[in-house]
Amino acid sequence: MTHYEKRLSLLLVIVVVVGSIMFPAQFLSWTTLKIFSHQIPEYGLITLALMLVMIASGLDLSVVATTTLAGILGALTMEKLAFMGNLSIFFGIVMILLIGMLAGGINGFIVSYIEVPPILTTLGTMLFFQGIALIVSQGGSVSSFPESYLYLGNGVLFGVPVPMIILVILASGMHYALTYREFGKQIYRIGRSKTAASYSGIPVKRRLLEVYLLSGIILGIAAVVMTARYNSIRVDYGSSYLINGIVAISLGGVDIKGGKGTVIGVFLSLCILSGLMRILNLADVAAYISDSIMGAILLVNLIMQHYMIKQKSNIIRNNSIKR
Amino acid sequence: MIFNQISGVVTMVRKLFLKREGYIVLMTVLIWVIISTINPNFARPLYLLDMAGYNSVYYICALGILPLMIMGGIDLSVSGMILSTSMVVTMVLMIADVPLPILMVIAMAVGIIFGLINGILISWLNVSSVIVTLATLTIYRGITKYWFQQTKTLELSANFLHESKNTLLGLSIQNWMIIFMAIITFVLLKYHKIGRSIFVFGGNKTLAERKGFNSFRTTLFVYGFSGFAAGLSAFMHILLLGQANIEAYSNLDFELIIIIIIGGLNILGGYGSVLGTLFATTFMVILKSGLVFARIPAFWHNLLIGFIIVTIVSYDMIQNKRVMKKRINQLEEQE
Numbered sequence: 001m002t003h004y005e006k007r008l009s010l011l012l013v014i015v016v017v018v019g020s021i022m023f024p025a026q027f028l029s030w031t032t033l034k035i036f037s038h039q040i041p042e043y044g045l046i047t048l049a050l051m052l053v054m055i056a057s058g059l060d061l062s063v064v065a066t067t068t069l070a071g072i073l074g075a076l077t078m079e080k081l082a083f084m085g086n087l088s089i090f091f092g093i094v095m096i097l098l099i100g101m102l103a104g105g106i107n108g109f110i111v112s113y114i115e116v117p118p119i120l121t122t123l124g125t126m127l128f129f130q131g132i133a134l135i136v137s138q139g140g141s142v143s144s145f146p147e148s149y150l151y152l153g154n155g156v157l158f159g160v161p162v163p164m165i166i167l168v169i170l171a172s173g174m175h176y177a178l179t180y181r182e183f184g185k186q187i188y189r190i191g192r193s194k195t196a197a198s199y200s201g202i203p204v205k206r207r208l209l210e211v212y213l214l215s216g217i218i219l220g221i222a223a224v225v226m227t228a229r230y231n232s233i234r235v236d237y238g239s240s241y242l243i244n245g246i247v248a249i250s251l252g253g254v255d256i257k258g259g260k261g262t263v264i265g266v267f268l269s270l271c272i273l274s275g276l277m278r279i280l281n282l283a284d285v286a287a288y289i290s291d292s293i294m295g296a297i298l299l300v301n302l303i304m305q306h307y308m309i310k311q312k313s314n315i316i317r318n319n320s321i322k323r
Numbered sequence: 324m325i326f327n328q329i330s331g332v333v334t335m336v337r338k339l340f341l342k343r344e345g346y347i348v349l350m351t352v353l354i355w356v357i358i359s360t361i362n363p364n365f366a367r368p369l370y371l372l373d374m375a376g377y378n379s380v381y382y383i384c385a386l387g388i389l390p391l392m393i394m395g396g397i398d399l400s401v402s403g404m405i406l407s408t409s410m411v412v413t414m415v416l417m418i419a420d421v422p423l424p425i426l427m428v429i430a431m432a433v434g435i436i437f438g439l440i441n442g443i444l445i446s447w448l449n450v451s452s453v454i455v456t457l458a459t460l461t462i463y464r465g466i467t468k469y470w471f472q473q474t475k476t477l478e479l480s481a482n483f484l485h486e487s488k489n490t491l492l493g494l495s496i497q498n499w500m501i502i503f504m505a506i507i508t509f510v511l512l513k514y515h516k517i518g519r520s521i522f523v524f525g526g527n528k529t530l531a532e533r534k535g536f537n538s539f540r541t542t543l544f545v546y547g548f549s550g551f552a553a554g555l556s557a558f559m560h561i562l563l564l565g566q567a568n569i570e571a572y573s574n575l576d577f578e579l580i581i582i583i584i585i586g587g588l589n590i591l592g593g594y595g596s597v598l599g600t601l602f603a604t605t606f607m608v609i610l611k612s613g614l615v616f617a618r619i620p621a622f623w624h625n626l627l628i629g630f631i632i633v634t635i636v637s638y639d640m641i642q643n644k645r646v647m648k649k650r651i652n653q654l655e656e657q658e
Contacts, residue, residue, distance in 0.1 A: 059451075059453060110633065110637060114637045114640050114641060115640055115644070116636050116637055116640050119397065119453060120580075120584065120632070120636050121633065121636070123577055123580060123581070123632065124581075124629050124630075124632035124633035124636065125629060125633060126577075126629065127577065127581075127625045127626075127628050127629030127632070128625070128626060128629030128630055128633060129629070130625045130626075130629070131622070131623065131624070131625030131626025131627070131628075131629055131630075132626060134622045134625060134626070135622045135623065135626060138622065139622060243457065243461055246454070246457060250454065256450070256451045256453070256454055257451065286469050286472070288464075288465045288466070288468040288469035288472065289465055289466070289469050290465075291461055291464070291465035291468075292461060292462045292464075292465030292466050292469070293465075294461055294465075295457075295458040295459065295460070295461030295462035295465065296458075296462055298454070298457070298458040298461075299444070299455070299458045299459070299462070302444075302448050302450055302454065302455065302458070303448060306447075306448045306449070306450070
């Protein structure tokens with residue numbers, strides 16, 4: 001564990017302690033754990049996809065739009081193929097993953113080969129994907145899926161909800177790929193400096209495209225979980241996940257300029273934020289105010305990171321003076 | 324004689340089209356003509372003025388974030404600042420019956436304060452403006468929505484509304500404010516020292532600092548200006564509707580960025596113009612209300628706007644690359 005991750009785990013402990021002091025009966029209960037295990041996977045998957053892109057290049061604003069678009073198109077496929085029975089589930093999931101990949105591919109192509117700044121690219125594609133989703137669904141919701149499909153969102157395996165299992169498997173896979181494989185190391189290098197990476201022989205453009213494709217697939221999986229959990233999908237579902245995801249990522253130690261961040265850190269920050277949300281919920285804080293608190297956390301975290309960086313550079317400077 | 328005049332006009336037009344604003348002027352005229360042929364009601368010039376007045380928030384805010392985007396920043400908190408300014412204005416009106424001009428000054432001052440908060444945070448923390456303004460956006464928006472949920476929404480008195488409907492030389496107060504804002508922005512960017520420093524920072528940050536331009540002051544000014552525009556447009560919005568509508572403008576921030584980009588801003592920083600912004604706003608406004616006029620379902624708005632932004636930005640980048648390649652080739656030939 002890095003220094004920052006240790007700090008985050010300390011913060012998690014503080015949140016849990018504060019929660020159990022304030023609400024001893026409700027906070028330390030099975031209900032809390034249940035809420036956690038349903039809440040975390042929902043935006044955890046989107047956050048992971050966001051993180052992957054942010055390590056390599058920059059902010060991705062189109063994550064939620066991609067998720068809902070994939071979900072809606074997949075849901076419509078399932079509806080059209082309902083006569084096939086359970087086979088329609090298979091086609092629906094394939095459709096969702098394909099759309100996720102396609103959306104990621106469009107983003108990746110524009111960012112890597114045309115070299116448009118990622119914020120502007122994803123801003124445009126966000127509206128574009130939203131527009132397609134709106135036209136296809138005519139603004140309404142698509143609902144009622146086959147019974148066995150809902151298992152992916154609500155089922156329980158060995159006492160653990162299925163979405164949580166999906167998230168844990170994906171997160172550990174990503175952790176492995178990012179820390180131990182050449183692919184992950186190259187992504188970090190690209191994030192730190194594209195020029196340096198390309199001079200050291202990394203195929204920057206191809207890697208970036210791959211990163212966006214991968215994040216698109218993860219978003220597709222998020223769409224599967226989301227549709228299966230709610231048994232319906234609409235364009236404005238999950239619209240708060242973008243800001244929540246960015247807060248989680250920033251708290252998890254991912255640098256918006258790229259090249260920094262770990263899966264463990266993001267996972268810890270997801271737990272911290274869920275704990276905080278549970279406390280706010282128990283304390284009967286209005287939904288709008290807890291949105292504001294999310295923003296405030298983001299700001300406070302930025303200020304703290306600023307001072308940490310300052311401290312670090314001071315230490316380095318002092319050491320070099322001593323030498 | 325006539326021939327000379329015509330050729331003069333032709334060179335003028337050609338000059339305009341060599342600039343980046345050229346294509347947006349052309350597109351604006353084109354879309355206006357197309358929609359007017361579908362629905363003749365759209366062709367009346369007076370309707371255009373009315374439309375500009377009704378969409379004054381877009382014009383004023385777009386001009387407000389222009390300097391900031393020339394400098395290479397992004398402000399996502401404009402809609403949040405508009406909301407909180409209208410909250411403060413409502414609070415003031417609940418306490419006392421303030422006359423219209425003073426209320427406007429209050430709105431502007433409040434907007435400037437909100438903008439300065441952004442500016443201070445960004446230059447102090449030295450982080451991306453996207454993250455900071457996203458954070459302030461959620462804070463402002465959450466607090467305002469909570470406050471409006473608790474209290475009754477603002478209702479302006481009839482006298483007040485009557486006063487605001489006065490026109491001067493046939494133009495409404497909204498139209499005048501757009502003109503005022505355009506002139507201020509133009510003069511600041513073109514003739515004031517701070518405007519020049521904005522361009523220099525947009526072009527090359529290190530170079531600007533070595534030349535002795537003050538980074539802190541410029542950043543503060545730029546974000547304060549955006550806040551000023553937000554405050555002014557919040558007031559215009561209240562005057563227009565007679566109430567503070569908290570659900571309006573939820574997508575404003577993204578649309579503003581798109582307007583500025585369509586208006587010819589160089590996405591790598593250092594170029595942008597008032598004229599281009601004005602035309603781009605008109606283009607967006609026509610597109611939005613024109614789609615309704617042309618009986619195209621509202622579902623298509625996002626798709627079209629998203630498609631346009633991706634195409635324009637990509638085209639811009641390809642063009643940039645081509646120019647760079649040409650320059651490199653020229654240099655190699657010289658050697």
